[in-house]
Amino acid sequence: MESAQRKMIVGGNWKSNGTVQSIKDLVNDVLNKAEFDTERVEVIVAPISIHIASVKALLKENVKVAAQNVSETGNGAFTGEISAEQLKDFDVQWTYIGHSERRNVFGETDAQVANKVAKAQSVGLNAIVCIGEHLEQREAGETNMVLKKMLDAFKDSVKDWSKIVIAYEPVWAIGTGKTASPAIAEETHKYIRSWVKENVSEEVANGMRIQYGGSVTAATAPELISQPNIDGFLVGGASLKAEFKDIITAMNNSESTA
Numbered sequence: 001m002e003s004a005q006r007k008m009i010v011g012g013n014w015k016s017n018g019t020v021q022s023i024k025d026l027v028n029d030v031l032n033k034a035e036f037d038t039e040r041v042e043v044i045v046a047p048i049s050i051h052i053a054s055v056k057a058l059l060k061e062n063v064k065v066a067a068q069n070v071s072e073t074g075n076g077a078f079t080g081e082i083s084a085e086q087l088k089d090f091d092v093q094w095t096y097i098g099h100s101e102r103r104n105v106f107g108e109t110d111a112q113v114a115n116k117v118a119k120a121q122s123v124g125l126n127a128i129v130c131i132g133e134h135l136e137q138r139e140a141g142e143t144n145m146v147l148k149k150m151l152d153a154f155k156d157s158v159k160d161w162s163k164i165v166i167a168y169e170p171v172w173a174i175g176t177g178k179t180a181s182p183a184i185a186e187e188t189h190k191y192i193r194s195w196v197k198e199n200v201s202e203e204v205a206n207g208m209r210i211q212y213g214g215s216v217t218a219a220t221a222p223e224l225i226s227q228p229n230i231d232g233f234l235v236g237g238a239s240l241k242a243e244f245k246d247i248i249t250a251m252n253n254s255e256s257t258a
């Protein structure tokens with residue numbers, strides 16, 4: 001499968017932001033006004049968990065809702081956790097796993113990421129699994145090694161690769177205003193796709209959607225999305241603004257897919 005056949009995918013990560021009113025405004029004024037072809041672009045947004053119900057109710061059908069995180073446990077005596085089963089039961093079809101802030105602020109380990117992937121897979125939940133290197137690691141030439149370790153760690157948790165999207169998010173680019181250059185992002189996405197080819201199969205590698213995340217804006221999106229191995233974005237800050245609509249439009253109008 002050529003890149004032309006991979007449906008682009010953009011996720012908005014609202015992190016721990018928003019009020020009942022601001023999120024309502026964002027849905028009505030931005031997301032529900034975005035025009036795009038759902039055959040070309042898949043759009044997903046991740047509100048905080050207590051906003052999921054209202055966002056689902058307000059959104060038009062062309063945008064899906066994701067959880068920002070999922071528990072590595074099942075249901076039971078695990079205070080504060082939301083299980084994969086509960087997301088599925090609530091008709092939430094997507095979750096992010098291993099976001100940089102989960103890993104670096106809350107100390108989530110590769111082993112926990114692997115458990116979460118296994119839980120998501122066990123109920124058929126789609127997961128966007130995030131990986132990325134720190135600046136010192138890139139400067140030391142360790143990027144591919146770091147990414148390989150993160151990918152190796154959850155590989156055996158996956159039974160159905162069609163329910164996995166990989167988000168490459170260099171830690172140095174998240175929330176810093178320093179978007180990776182298209183060349184750097186493309187080179188790294190190419191490495192990730194080669195890992196999938198070597199460790200899973202050529203077919204899965206060709207179909208795998210790999211998002212770039214890290215200070216994506218409406219200005220940087222067009223050139224990034226034109227790279228052959230970049231299939232979409234994970235967007236933090238800009239997904240809370242009207243600009244998110246422009247990022248969706250840039251994807252919809254890009255020539256990287258047929």
Ligand code: PEP
Binds near residue numbers: 176
């Ligand atoms: C993110 O939260 O995954 C992210 C990429 O944030 P930002 O776009 O603000 O860098």
